[in-house]
Amino acid sequence: MNENMYDVVIVGGGPAGLTAAIYLARGCYRVLVIEKEKFGGQISLTAEVVNYPGIEQISGAQLGEQMRRQAQNFGAEFLLATVDSLSVDGDIKTIHTSKGKILCFGILLATGASPKMIGFEGEKEFKGHGVAYCATCDGEFFKGKEVFVVGGGFAAAEESVFLTKYATHVTILMRKSEFSCAKAVAQPVYENEKITVLPNTEVVKVEGRDFLEKLTYKNNQNGKETTFKDTHGFGVFVFAGYEPATSFVKELNITDERGYIVTDRTQKTSIDGIYAAGDVCIKPLRQVVTAVGDAGLAATELEKYVAAMEKKTGIKPTFSQPEKPSPAKEEQAKKQDSSLFTSDMLSQLHTVFSKMEAPLVLKVYTKNDALSNELLSYLLELSRLTDKITLEEIKDEQRAPLVEIYKNGEYSGLAFHGVPGGHEFTSFILGLYNVSGPGQSVSEDVLTRIENIKTQTSLQILVSLSCTMCPDLVVAAQRIASLSPYVCTEIYDINHFPDLKDKYHVMSVPCMVVNEDKVSFGKKNMEEILDFIHK
Structure with missing residues (x-):
């Protein structure tokens, strides 16, 4: 049991998961971080992070990699795998993954949330042929073309400014009357002459042959529809919120109606030994700094829980100090x-x-x-x-x-x-x-x-x-x-x-x-x- 037994298993390798790994490994607890895609999380898609305290400017990918390396240096272990389900009855919990079963005392859920599709007509059909979800990845494909941004939050505001590097003009289609993000984030949008903001506006459909040639959108106050046409193609970037990655814990009844995990003030769920941190939780602000704060608190609470479990069961997972180079x-x-x-x-x-x-x-x-x-x-x-x-x-x-x-x-x-x-x-x-x-x-x-x-x-x-x-x-x-x-x-x-x-x-x-x-x-x-x- 000892070889496959951990004090804590962290599901999710973004800023929240990696922060918790740093705390727990530094405390000499055996911790495993399971990530299904890439360590670093959604922050890796951000070209520039300028609001993380103590770091004036860094790319999201660099920040994520620094966090991962710091956790590794303290002795955290890592596994690329998909978590299918959790068995949480009893003192020892089981994580069922695509690479086998893993045992542990405590679990931290830090799976985050991923960009969601809106569902307008043609969105799925033209994904990759004009409809996109990552400005950093796909912005260059629309050099010299018109671009529309769908959304009114932090990502929509920030990425609209970024897209002006490539697009001839950017038009923001915003469902509400104003941005939902901080004024400091939205201000550069209004100050940029290459950006037009259309509030109270929703996409009806996109059309074309091999790429986008026509976009229809409407004013949700008066119902008036407008059609944009360009036979040379254009882009529609969707930044319309996120959906939590919690389908594998649905049967545990620890989420709200939208799928976000419900926790108390210590990040604990309704199940002993299971905590959550980061964007997967119910919270008013989803930023790296709040994810890190959640994780630090959850990790310290898990330390107490795990120490009690080790004493109760007499089982002490083997923690190996990372080898330092000679x-x-x-x-x-x-x-x-x-x-x-x-x-x-x-x-x-x-x-x-x-x-x-x-x-x-x-x-x-x-x-x-x-x-x-x-x-x-x-x-x-x-x-x-x-x-x-x-x-x-x-x-x-x-x-x-x-x-x-x-x-x-x-x-x-x-x-x-x-x-x-x-x-x-x-x-x-x-x-x-x-x-x-x-x-x-x-x-x-x-x-x-x-x-x-x-x-x-x-x-x-x-x-x-x-x-x-x-x-x-x-x-x-x-x-x-x-x-x-x-x-x-x-x-x-x-x-x-x-x-x-x-x-x-x-x-x-x-x-x-x-x-x-x-x-x-x-x-x-x-x-x-x-x-x-x-x-």
Whole structure:
């Protein structure tokens, strides 16, 4: 029991979950953070955070990664998995996940909330073809075009200003008479000459052929409808609130009618040992700073609860102090220099390379241009860090710039068209690890489904290096290819492949194309990719 027994399991790896992990691990409690997609949570999608005390300016992705690393340094453990249900009777609770059962005394629910669709006519059909939900990821696709923003909260106000970097004009369609966010957030909207605000306005429908060509909206006070047309396409960005990720606790009766978790002033639910923190809770303000405050309080209350449970049951989960690098290794790290990789990236690379089993050959297809030179320099520097990677340069005007991963003389099915930098750096490194072995763990059910693929299947993943949602899909698709001789996953930096963008009418990333035919947009895990392949 001890190996799979934790003091506290935290469900959700956003700011709330990571903060609680910092507190609990620092207190020498064994804590596991389970996240289904990407550690960092929704804040990772925010380009700039300027209202977090003590940090003048930082990207959401950087803030999330710093929190994760801090928790890890204190001894917190992490697991990428989906939580299916909880068994909470008795002193020892069970978390049922896609990767098995986990036992614990206490549970913190910090699953957050995700952007929701409004449901207007055409919204689902044109997702990725003009309807979008992430300005940072998809704003660049609407350069020189009209953009409409649907919503009247914090995200709508903030992202509207951001979108003026690309759009010729931004029109905000706001259901209420005024913004629901702070005046300081809304003020830049009214001061921007490229933004028009239409209050008391709702979307009726969007229409078009391969992309948006017509938008109909109405005034909800007098019912008057207005139609906007542009045969060259335009964008509709939806920022209309969030829905809590609490479906897996529905049977526990700890949520309100909207699905948000009900807690007392100490963040405790109606069930002993179960607490909640962050955006998943009922609260008037959903910000990083409030999530962190919730989590700190919940963690200190959980410490008391867990201590009592350890005393009552006589069970003490084994907490392992994180290993600190020796002075010699620290000195070696200081001396190591890289013109391309930061010290944090180097640390991440050495950790992965030390676990890799089989050597790999990266076949690099180049031609005489700047992008090929950048790709070759990037991979040369990478190969200098480990003896597990060897490069083979191939001059090929048609295929460059491209890198293919080979193992034992055979093509692995993993390839990247462009330079795997930006947000795709980590996913590319994980691809190497998954091909070399042992690779990321996969549930028996998913493994069986992958093994049942018996026909050649091509997955083209179109990404932008600035997209924060793309890596999840890339990692999942690459993992499938690394486990199946029938699946080939090729990643394309869409900024360098406009022909693919035009062919599939891509106006949002990530975009997945199966067998050069079926197109789907948005991040997906392995189960969802497999579902779409067999659809």
